[in-house]
Amino acid sequence: MRRPMLLVLALCTAMTVILSGCGNAAQGNGDVKTIHIFQFKVELLEPMKEMKAEYERTHPGIKLDIQSVGGGADYASALKARFASGDQPDIFTNEGYEDRETWFEYMEDLSDQPWVKDLDDFAREPMTVDGKIYGQPMNLEGFGMIYNKDLFKKAGISKLPRTLNELEETAKRLKEAGITPFANGFAEFWILGNHLGNIPFAQQDDPAEFIAGLNDGSMQIPGNPVFEKWLDLLDLMVEYGNPYPLTTDYNAQVTMFANGKAAMMHQGNWTQPQIDGINPDLNLGILPAPIDNDPAHGDKIAVGVAANWVVNKNSPVKEEAKEFLNWLATSESGKKFITEKFQFVPAFKTMEANPEVTGDLGMVVSEHAKSGRIWTWNFPRFPKGYNHDNSSSMQAYIAGVITRKELLQQLQDSWDNLKFR
Numbered sequence: 001m002r003r004p005m006l007l008v009l010a011l012c013t014a015m016t017v018i019l020s021g022c023g024n025a026a027q028g029n030g031d032v033k034t035i036h037i038f039q040f041k042v043e044l045l046e047p048m049k050e051m052k053a054e055y056e057r058t059h060p061g062i063k064l065d066i067q068s069v070g071g072g073a074d075y076a077s078a079l080k081a082r083f084a085s086g087d088q089p090d091i092f093t094n095e096g097y098e099d100r101e102t103w104f105e106y107m108e109d110l111s112d113q114p115w116v117k118d119l120d121d122f123a124r125e126p127m128t129v130d131g132k133i134y135g136q137p138m139n140l141e142g143f144g145m146i147y148n149k150d151l152f153k154k155a156g157i158s159k160l161p162r163t164l165n166e167l168e169e170t171a172k173r174l175k176e177a178g179i180t181p182f183a184n185g186f187a188e189f190w191i192l193g194n195h196l197g198n199i200p201f202a203q204q205d206d207p208a209e210f211i212a213g214l215n216d217g218s219m220q221i222p223g224n225p226v227f228e229k230w231l232d233l234l235d236l237m238v239e240y241g242n243p244y245p246l247t248t249d250y251n252a253q254v255t256m257f258a259n260g261k262a263a264m265m266h267q268g269n270w271t272q273p274q275i276d277g278i279n280p281d282l283n284l285g286i287l288p289a290p291i292d293n294d295p296a297h298g299d300k301i302a303v304g305v306a307a308n309w310v311v312n313k314n315s316p317v318k319e320e321a322k323e324f325l326n327w328l329a330t331s332e333s334g335k336k337f338i339t340e341k342f343q344f345v346p347a348f349k350t351m352e353a354n355p356e357v358t359g360d361l362g363m364v365v366s367e368h369a370k371s372g373r374i375w376t377w378n379f380p381r382f383p384k385g386y387n388h389d390n391s392s393s394m395q396a397y398i399a400g401v402i403t404r405k406e407l408l409q410q411l412q413d414s415w416d417n418l419k420f421r
Contacts, residue, residue, distance in 0.1 A: 033317050034063040035324055038082060038089035040075035040307070041138075042068045043273075047341035054333055055324065062320060090315040091325070093307045094135055096126025097380040107134040108313040113322060115329035115348065120369060123347040126380060127308050135308030136325050139344035142286065142365035142374070143195050143268030144301035149283040151179050151263040162298025164232060164290045171240035174263050182237045183262035184245035185253030186398060193391030194379040196266060198302055199289060200230040202375035211381050215419050221412040222405070229291040231397075231404055237266070238398055246395055258282065269345065269361035276359065284360040303369050304377025305347060345369070383418035390414060 045068060052064045067089070069078040079092060083106070094103055110116065111132045119137065127135030145167075152160075152170075155177035161167040171181035185191050203226050204210040213219025221227055242248060242262060251274075257265045258278035265271075266289060275282060288298050309328075311321045328334035335351050338344050343357045345366045353366035368374050379387055393410040396402045402410070 031061050032063055033061060033320055034065050035091060035317055035321050036089045037064060037066045038079060038092040039066070039068055039309075040093055044068070044342055047337060050341060051328075051337050054337075055327065058333070059327075062324075064324070088312055088314065090312050090317055090321045091309055092312065093138070094127070094310045095307055095380050096135065096305060098382065098384060099380065100127055100129070100134065103310070104129070104134070106310075106312050106314065108311040108315075108318055108322070110134060110136065110311065110322065110325075114326055118329070118348045118350045120347050120349060122303075122369075122374070122376070123305050126305050127310070135310045136329060137305040137347035138307045138309060139305070139338070139342070140303055140347050140365060140369055141268050141270055141306045141345065142301050142303040142368060143266065145264050145287040145289050146257070146267050146271065146361065147264045147285055147287055148257070148260065148262075149285055151260065155179055155263070160285075160287060162288065162290060162295050163293040164229075164236070165293050166298075167233075167287075167290055168236055168240075171236065175240060180240075180242055180256075180262040181264055182241035183248075183253045183256040183265040184237055184241040185248045185250050185265070186245040186395060187247055187249045189388050189391035191250065191253075191266070192394045193387035193389075195268070195302070196234065196289075196394070197382075197387060197390050198375075198377060198379050199233070199291060200224070200227045201378035201381075202302060203230075203291060203297065207376055207378050208381075211378065214415050221415070222408045224408075226291070227408055227411075228404075231407070233289060233291045234394070234398070246398060254278075269358070269365045272359040272361045273343070286361060286364045300373050300375045301365070301368050302377060303365055303374040304380075383415065383420075386414055386418050389418070 048066050048068070052066055055064055056062060069075045075093075082089060088106075094100055094107075100107070109132050113133075113136075115136065116133050119133075120140070123137045123140065124133060127133055127137075151174070155174045157170055157173055159166070161170045174181040201207050201210065210219050214221070238245065242256060248256075253265055254267070254271050254274050255278060256262050258275040260279070260282075264287070269286075272284075275284070286301050288300055290298050309325055311318050311325070315321055328338065329348060330350075335346075338346050339351055339354045340357055343362070345353045345358055345362050353362055355363050358366070390411050393402070393407050393414070397404070397407040
């Protein structure tokens with residue numbers, strides 16, 4: 001999956017950025033050992049420079065070579081090219097689940113590391129195999145209906161919507177007040193295919209069991225009542241959304257919302273920096289994205305692990321690599337980088353999100369994670385390419401080219417075609 005936070009930096013058309021060194025031909029040079037790190041969060045370029053300097057200062061004989069590929073570049077392809085050339089990094093990032101299986105043969109078992117006991121329980125799952133942990137979560141991210149509290153107040157809305165009917169009533173009142181209810185960026189595959197596409201999977205009785213059923217043929221998308229209800233939400237968003245949603249991209253969506261031209265958008269806390277860059281005075285919150293009128297479903301947002309650090313088990317400096325990750329997760333300096341410099345919502349019980357840097361949205365995610373009021377992220381479990389296919393089908397449905405029945409059948413056919421590739 002292409003991480004949404006990277007798209008914020010796409011305006012800068014960031015490509016490959018090398019913080020130190022080049023190549024992986026020599027891991028050690030006399031008494032100096034180099035840890036080669038390959039990761040995709042180009043928005044962390046500056047704080048990672050600071051982290052590199054701090055770590056090297058406090059760990060004589062260790063150098064960090066941090067290479068970042070993102071923005072307009074494809075991290076997954078770049079990582080494959082590195083391994084194909086024999087220039088393997090010592091630490092790299094992985095999204096878990098399907099991506100974990102792709103790279104599993106290279107992953108070091110990290111179960112004995114000191115930080116493992118401190119992980120939030122649900123943050124373990126994406127990188128757990130047979131009870132063993134193979135990755136350190138970078139951070140938590142969450143998404144739902146981000147809303148502008150001041151526009152809600154302007155429209156006289158005091159009760160926050162927790163059901164589909166209440167969300168429709170909220171949309172009507174916003175429209176009557178001359179405010180566009182939803183900013184929809186449906187030109188982006190991941191907004192539809194990953195995040196909106198996550199909803200009907202997350203709200204199954206047992207998402208993992210449902211996905212396993214899709215893989216073995218015992219479950220079907222057509223006729224599934226959760227998918228039917230999910231389309232009621234999508235229809236509502238289109239009906240009360242901005243014109244031309246299929247040509248509205250991520251940046252246009254966030255800009256529209258940040259400028260106060262829409263009251264809600266289905267997005268995540270990674271949008272906070274871009275929103276702040278346009279209008280730092282907005283009062284923001286995150287609502288659930290309800291698909292029915294069961295109030296019990298109306299208090300959760302989707303929270304998951306954005307990515308994980310993994311150690312290459314073939315690395316000649318894997319012990320030094322593990323020590324670096326241990327420093328990052330347990331030392332006061334490392335924790336400061338996670339919670340302040342990186343502006344992360346941490347995935348560790350021993351850390352607290354910093355409201356001064358995460359903003360309103362990050363604190364909502366942190367609160368939901370700590371209270372367990374979350375829907376799971378299931379798109380990392382999708383077969384490779386499914387998020388693109390289901391996005392295209394959803395776009396066709398939004399455009400009126402196909403019916404509900406045809407959409408649900410296309411989602412099933414795509415899964416069947418891709419599940420064992």
